[in-house]
Amino acid sequence: MGQPILEKGTGKTLRPILVGAGVPGLTGWGQVVSSFAGAVNLRHPQGLLVSLVEDPRNMTSLSVCVPALFRKQERRLFPGKRVRLEGPSLATEDFVLDLQGRPIWQGRITGEDVKGLSPSKILLLKQSLVSMGQDGGFLGLLRREQTDNAFVSKARRVLAGGQVLCGLVGLGPGSTPSGDDFVAGVLMREEAKAVAAHREPVIPWSAEKEGLRAAMDRTNDAGKTLLWQALHGRFPSYLIEAVRSVSEAKGQQEIDEAVERAVSHGATSGTDALVGFVFSREGTFEEP
Amino acid sequence: MDVKKINELFKKELKVINLGLDSFADNLRKEEVEVLAMDWKPPAGGNERLISLLDKL
Amino acid sequence: MKKIILRKNAYYDSVFLMLATQALKQAPGVREAVVAMGTEVNLALLREIGLLAGEGESARPNDLVIAVDALSGEAAEEACRIAEEILKRKRHGKGEEEYRPVSLDGALRVFPEANLAVISVPGRYAGREARKALNRGLHVMIFSDHVAVEEEVELKDLALDKGLLMMGPDCGTAILNGKPLCFANGVRRGPIGLVAASGSGLQEVCCCIDRMGGGISQAIGTGGRDLQDRRVRGRMMLMGIEALKRDPETRVMVVLSKPPAEEVAAMVLARLEQTGKPCVVHFLGRKPSASGGSIRFSANMEEAAAMAVALSKGEEYREISRSFSNAKMATVAEAEVQNMTSEQKYVRGLFAGGTLAIEALALFEQEGFKVLSNVRKEPGLALRSPHRSEGHTIVDMGDDVFTLGRPHPMIDPSLREERMAREAADPGTALLLLDVVLGYGAHEDPCGPLGETVASAKTAVAGRGGYLSVIASITGTERDFQNIAEQKKKLEAAGCLVLPSNYQAALMALHVIRKANTRWT
Numbered sequence: 001m002g003q004p005i006l007e008k009g010t011g012k013t014l015r016p017i018l019v020g021a022g023v024p025g026l027t028g029w030g031q032v033v034s035s036f037a038g039a040v041n042l043r044h045p046q047g048l049l050v051s052l053v054e055d056p057r058n059m060t061s062l063s064v065c066v067p068a069l070f071r072k073q074e075r076r077l078f079p080g081k082r083v084r085l086e087g088p089s090l091a092t093e094d095f096v097l098d099l100q101g102r103p104i105w106q107g108r109i110t111g112e113d114v115k116g117l118s119p120s121k122i123l124l125l126k127q128s129l130v131s132m133g134q135d136g137g138f139l140g141l142l143r144r145e146q147t148d149n150a151f152v153s154k155a156r157r158v159l160a161g162g163q164v165l166c167g168l169v170g171l172g173p174g175s176t177p178s179g180d181d182f183v184a185g186v187l188m189r190e191e192a193k194a195v196a197a198h199r200e201p202v203i204p205w206s207a208e209k210e211g212l213r214a215a216m217d218r219t220n221d222a223g224k225t226l227l228w229q230a231l232h233g234r235f236p237s238y239l240i241e242a243v244r245s246v247s248e249a250k251g252q253q254e255i256d257e258a259v260e261r262a263v264s265h266g267a268t269s270g271t272d273a274l275v276g277f278v279f280s281r282e283g284t285f286e287e288p
Numbered sequence: 289m290d291v292k293k294i295n296e297l298f299k300k301e302l303k304v305i306n307l308g309l310d311s312f313a314d315n316l317r318k319e320e321v322e323v324l325a326m327d328w329k330p331p332a333g334g335n336e337r338l339i340s341l342l343d344k345l
Numbered sequence: 346m347k348k349i350i351l352r353k354n355a356y357y358d359s360v361f362l363m364l365a366t367q368a369l370k371q372a373p374g375v376r377e378a379v380v381a382m383g384t385e386v387n388l389a390l391l392r393e394i395g396l397l398a399g400e401g402e403s404a405r406p407n408d409l410v411i412a413v414d415a416l417s418g419e420a421a422e423e424a425c426r427i428a429e430e431i432l433k434r435k436r437h438g439k440g441e442e443e444y445r446p447v448s449l450d451g452a453l454r455v456f457p458e459a460n461l462a463v464i465s466v467p468g469r470y471a472g473r474e475a476r477k478a479l480n481r482g483l484h485v486m487i488f489s490d491h492v493a494v495e496e497e498v499e500l501k502d503l504a505l506d507k508g509l510l511m512m513g514p515d516c517g518t519a520i521l522n523g524k525p526l527c528f529a530n531g532v533r534r535g536p537i538g539l540v541a542a543s544g545s546g547l548q549e550v551c552c553c554i555d556r557m558g559g560g561i562s563q564a565i566g567t568g569g570r571d572l573q574d575r576r577v578r579g580r581m582m583l584m585g586i587e588a589l590k591r592d593p594e595t596r597v598m599v600v601l602s603k604p605p606a607e608e609v610a611a612m613v614l615a616r617l618e619q620t621g622k623p624c625v626v627h628f629l630g631r632k633p634s635a636s637g638g639s640i641r642f643s644a645n646m647e648e649a650a651a652m653a654v655a656l657s658k659g660e661e662y663r664e665i666s667r668s669f670s671n672a673k674m675a676t677v678a679e680a681e682v683q684n685m686t687s688e689q690k691y692v693r694g695l696f697a698g699g700t701l702a703i704e705a706l707a708l709f710e711q712e713g714f715k716v717l718s719n720v721r722k723e724p725g726l727a728l729r730s731p732h733r734s735e736g737h738t739i740v741d742m743g744d745d746v747f748t749l750g751r752p753h754p755m756i757d758p759s760l761r762e763e764r765m766a767r768e769a770a771d772p773g774t775a776l777l778l779l780d781v782v783l784g785y786g787a788h789e790d791p792c793g794p795l796g797e798t799v800a801s802a803k804t805a806v807a808g809r810g811g812y813l814s815v816i817a818s819i820t821g822t823e824r825d826f827q828n829i830a831e832q833k834k835k836l837e838a839a840g841c842l843v844l845p846s847n848y849q850a851a852l853m854a855l856h857v858i859r860k861a862n863t864r865w866t
Contacts, residue, residue, distance in 0.1 A: 034356035041356065078324050078455065079356075080317040093458070136363055150379070154390050170384030170406065173366065175359040177382055220382045220406040267359035290508040294588040297460055297484055297510070298563060302524050305452045307474055308465030308488070312527055315785040316463075319524050324456045327445035328466055328474075 012095040018056055018065035018105045022229065024087050026050065026062075032081045033221070038070060040077045044085060047217070049225040052077070052097075057241075061107035061234035062225060064090070066097060107234035109188065109243065114196045116247035121255065125246050126278045128259040129271065137178035137268030138275050151178060166211040169227065170219035178272040180223035183212065184230040184239075185276020191233050192243060192277075238265045239273055346421040348413045349401035350428050351383070355409035357432075362409075365431045372427050374420025375413060383408040449477050463526060464513075465489055471514060472496040479503050479511065487513030487568070488527050494576055497568070501580040510588075511581055516566035517544030517786075520551065528755065528786035531824025535560015537653045538595035540585035542567045542602035545698025546629065546646060548782060548820050549847055550601055553650030555822045556845065557666075559657055562594040572605035572613065579609045583616055590620035597656045598624040599649055603703065604631045614640060625652045629700060630707035646704060647846040668845055669853065677842070678856035682775070682864055684812035689775035692716070692858045693768040694739035695761050697754035698820070698847075701780040702741040705851040709737065712855055719744050734768060737858070739778070755787045762798040769802035769813055775861040776814040777802065778854045780847060781836070783821030783829060790827060792819075792835040799839040814857050815841040818850035 030042040030050060038054040051063040054070040069077075077083070083092050090097040126142065133139040140152035147153060151172045158167040165183050172178025209231060216224045216231075229235065238261070245258035262270040304323040306313035313325035362380050369378035379396060381387045383404025391397040396412040404410050411428050415421035446452040453459060462478035464471050468491030475485045479500065487500075492514035504511030512519055518541075519526040523534050530548055532555045539561060541547035547564055554561060565588070567581035582600070589595045598620065600613065605628065617624045617640055624640045627649040633642030641656075643649035647665055655662035669677060682689075692709065696702035702720055709716045718739045719731035728738060731746050742754045742761050754761050761779075768774045777799075781791050799815050806813035817836055821829045833843050844850040 033354070036358065080321070080323055082320075082322070136366070150390060150394055151381075154386075154393075167386070170382070170386045171390070172387070173362065173379070173381045175357055175362060175382070177384060177387065179386070218385045218406065220384060223382075223384070223406075267363040269359065289505065289584060289587050291584060291588040291591060293508045294484070294510055294584070295591050298522060298588075298592055298594070300460060300522075302461055302522055303456065303459045304461045304463055305449065305456060305459045305478075305483070306463050306465075307449070308463070311786070312463055312465060312488070316524065316526075318785075321524050322456075324452055324459065325445060326449070326452050327447050329447055330467075330470055 014066055014068045014095055014097050016064045016066040016097060016099060016102050018059055018063075019099045019102045020050075020059060020061040020063045021104050021106050021234065022061040022232070023050060023064055023085075023090075024099055026085050027087050028085055030083045030085050030090075032077045032079050032083065035078045040069070042077075042083050042085075042090075043221055047221050047224050048228060049221050050085070050090075057237055059105050059107070059237040060225075061105065061229050061232075063105070064097060064099065065105075069097075105237075107229065107237070107240070109191045109195050109233070109235065109240060111195055111198075113240060113244040114192045114247050116249070117192060117196060117243070121246055121249065122278055124249075124252055124255045125259065125274070128252070128256045129263070129274050129278065132256065132259050132263060133271040133275070134263050134268045135271075137172055137174060137272040138182050139268070139271050141182075141275055142278075155179065155182075164211075165208060166215035169212065169215035170223060172272070174267055174269065174272075175220075176222040176226055176266070176269055177219055178268055180219055180226050181266075181269045181272035182276035182279070184226050184235065185273035186279055187230040187233075187276075188235050188239060188243070188273070189277045189279070191235075238262060238270065239277075242270075242274065243277070346415050346418045347396055347398055348415070348421040348425050349397070349399050350411040350413075350425055350432075351400045351404055352409040352411075352432060353405075354407050355382075356407075357409060365411075365428065368431060369411070369413060369424055369428055372415075372420070372424045374416040375424050376416060377412075377414040378424065379410075379412045381410055382406060383410045449474065449481065453481060459483060461486065461510075461521070463488065465527070468492045468514070472500060475500050475511070475513075476503065479507055479509055482507070482509070484510040485512065486510070486516055486519055486526055486566070488515075488517060489513070490515035490569075494570060494574055497570060498576055498580075501571075501577065505580060505584065510565065510584070512566045513568040515544075515569040518547045518564070519566040520561060520564035522563070525785050528782070528784065529564075530555070530784035530820070530822050532564075532822060533558075533560035534562065536562055536594060536596035536657050537599060538562045538589035538592060538597070539564040539599040539601065540567060540582055540589065541565070541600070542569060542571045542573070542582065542605075543629070543700040544569075545780075545782060545820070546601050546700035546704075548698070548784065549646045549701060549704075550599060550627075550650050550653075552820050552822050553647050553846055554654055555824075557651060557654045559650070559654035562592060563589065565589075567602075569603075572602045572609050575606045575609065579605065579613055582613055586613070586616050586620060590622065596622060597653050598622050599653045600624065600626045601646070601649065602628055603700070604628045623656045625649050625656070629703050632711070645708070645848040646700075647848040665846075665848075667849060669849075671856075674853055674856040675860075677853070678860040681812070681814040681842075681857045682860045684807075685775055685814075685861055686772065686809075686811040688772045689811055689813075690858075690862050691734070691773045692737050692739070692776045692778055692854055693734050693771075693774050694778040694851075694854070695764055695768070696739065696741055696778075696780045697743055697761065698780050698782055699741045699743050701782075701818075701820070701847045702739055704847055705778060705854070706739045708848070708851045708855060709739070709858075712859075714858070719746065732764075734771070734774075736773075740764070755782050755791075758788060758791060758794050758798075762794060765798050765802050766805075769805045772809070772811070774806075774813065776816065776854055776857050778850065779815065779817040779841075780850075781817055781819045781821075781832065783819065783825040783827045783832065785826075787827070790832075792832040796835040796839040796841070799836065799841050803840050815839075816844065816850050816854050816857070817841050818844050818847045820847065 168179035242262035465488040471489040565585040716737040
């Protein structure tokens with residue numbers, strides 16, 4: 001990279017209100033790849049995206065919630081800008097994000113999130129999803145009828161061929177491919193089961209996970225980022241919130257509301273992830 | 289003729305604001321130049337008379 | 346009819362992509378439209394359903410692929426235009442809005458440390474934006490043309506007042522601090538500083554310098570009118586010279602321009618003398634005056650580069666090292682005309698770079714040929730219609746008359762290809778002389794389609810019992826992304842002779858034309 005752009009002392013220090021658990025472990029030079037009204041995405045050389053977000057509801061274990069960055073639009077980061085990830089801090093030419101001592105956001109499923117999950121609730125969740133889910137991604141997997149969606153046809157063929165989750169990585173439309181959201185949803189279901197059964201939260205490594213690890217490099221940054229976290233048992237805030245809401249729900253309506261909130265995330269991301277969540281490993285959607 | 293600022297520019301990193309064709313900004317990014325691409329729109333919706341009025345403000 | 350659009354390293358919002366997909370599916374005549382990231386498995390699927398083609402094959406996971414299947418070629422083109430338009434707007438949904446300032450003030454609030462504005466908005470707005478930028482202390486490059494000369498003078502006076510660069514209007518090329526701006530090539534760094542009133546000329550000289558092992562410190566563009574229009578009086582040229590004089594990294598200077606107005610030339614030369622650094626001056630199309638003092642005049646752009654490189658190495662310049670000596674050129678020319686018919690006499694030069702056209706034109710004229718061109722305005726030398734060649738003809742295909750409403754030939758080769766086919770159909774055409782420009786801003790594979798057109802043109806002429814000679818030069822460096830070696834191979838495979846500089850290509854063409862016109866006597 002040559003030029004040491006951050007040698008001189010920078011003026012401003014910003015303090016985030018939440019730091020994703022995975023962020024302090026990533027060091028190196030990052031570069032801003034996209035800048036939105038409420039989020040700035042940095043690309044770490046490993047291909048993982050670190051997001052600086054304004055709203056805590058958009059947290060992931062690779063996010064930093066720093067509302068101060070989005071106030072007054074001063075010193076905004078825009079595509080191309082370089083950011084140095086130093087572990088305890090993120091540094092740009094204009095400011096430093098000091099992560100030390102700030103609350104860590106884990107992104108794990110806990111007992112509290114799943115204690116009310118039951119087979120009947122999963123069924124209600126599925127029904128809600130069928131009627132309220134956003135089409136265009138993998139929602140078609142929940143239906144049995146013919147589809148003209150080539151991605152759904154392909155996904156069905158992959159799933160019919162055996163438990164080949166890796167075959168879904170990178171498949172589908174969206175800035176995060178639908179398949180990646182789907183797989184994250186499946187992994188979240190596994191995690192939820194393990195937690196509910198009072199097993200250690202970390203599911204033991206398996207051949208399937210090895211396969212997914214390898215497949216991760218065949219999808220884009222956004223998909224890789226999601227899967228990397230899921231393989232470590234970490235999930236985006238909006239999904240954990242959805243699971244918890246379903247767990248605590250006392251009836252169909254509350255489940256509907258939880259689904260409505262989740263499927264409004266992204267275009268089809270929320271829908272695809274929940275489709276994965278209700279997907280039964282036996283290849284059917286009957287039994288949880 | 290004072291060219292001090294030009295000589296100073298020669299010693300600094302270029303920091304570019306791009307008005308117009310996005311491809312110019314993209315190419316600069318490939319060269320690791322910091323560039324802010326503007327979503328430039330004609331002022332006053334292209335209305336010439338309005339433009340000259342705005343300029344006076 | 347299937348078409349693919351690729352957007353490399355795309356980070357679009359998902360909702361936007363979904364809306365884009367819907368819009369495309371609704372476009373008239375569209376059977377199918379798929380918008381997805383270029384992951385392996387998505388590409389495999391596109392291939393399975395027969396939608397993968399062209400550049401889609403090389404898509405990477407972070408690239409966006411838009412694949413369209415339409416009922417007709419026109420419908421496919423229209424769908425692609427719609428897609429391009431959508432991508433340009435980057436519309437959002439549900440509050441996810443990409444942050445792109447719409448005004449310079451907004452941009453500077455967010456990026457107060459900006460030091461250069463690159464302006465390529467339509468000419469009638471460019472001046473206003475440039476003025477704002479200068480008033481905010483930014484150096485400016487105006488790529489746009491169609492800016493009034495009075496406005497140019499005001500802007501340059503303002504720049505002079507503030508001590509800032511005001512490159513342009515109509516400045517297509519600059520390289521500052523080793524970074525290519527607009528249409529420019531990747532060139533080694535070194536002690537040669539250039540100030541030029543010509544875009545493709547600056548590219549040619551810089552590429553020659555790089556090829557000869559030299560390097561550049563800065564390449565400042567002044568815009569086409571800076572020296573040629575008396576009213577502008579070389580304002581930016583003089584500032585550029587002054588800045589390079591004071592630049593410790595610059596040890597040799599090169600000045601390049603079409604012939605300036607007389608008193609302007611005198612001012613420029615006087616200023617160059619005062620720099621105390623050795624200078625090479627090239628006024629295109631003008632025979633070199635006797636060199637004096639620290640100023641040397643070159644006879645062509647390649648020579649300007651060679652002289653500058655020699656000076657930068659502390660060596661004495663002797664001559665350009667040529668691919669073919671005169672004797673070898675004569676032999677090659679002999680072979681080229683072997684199978685031509687007696688009617689084939691004329692050179693048809695079709696150039697994307699205006700300055701490159703002028704250099705070729707000047708060489709032919711110096712050797713006594715009468716050549717018509719759209720570059721010349723004088724009666725008797727001007728083409729009656731720029732679209733129709735007559736006798737020896739050299740055309741600047743980047744001229745307004747060709748580019749109004751169409752992309753420049755450096756970006757879109759189709760207009761030149763159509764012209765090549767017409768020249769090949771003319772029994773009087775002996776030779777096509779071409780330029781190819783690589784680097785940023787240029788087409789990603791100019792010699793792909795060009796090579797095909799060369800091959801079919803040659804075949805067409807051979808089919809009539811003749812032989813079409815095609816000669817080209819490639820302005821580019823090894824650093825350019827198009828891969829200059831591959832580009833050269835493609836042209837040579839089509840039967841084109843490729844020379845390392847515009848000058849040598851024109852010289853080779855001269856040999857061929859001489860032979861073509863004298864062999865029957």
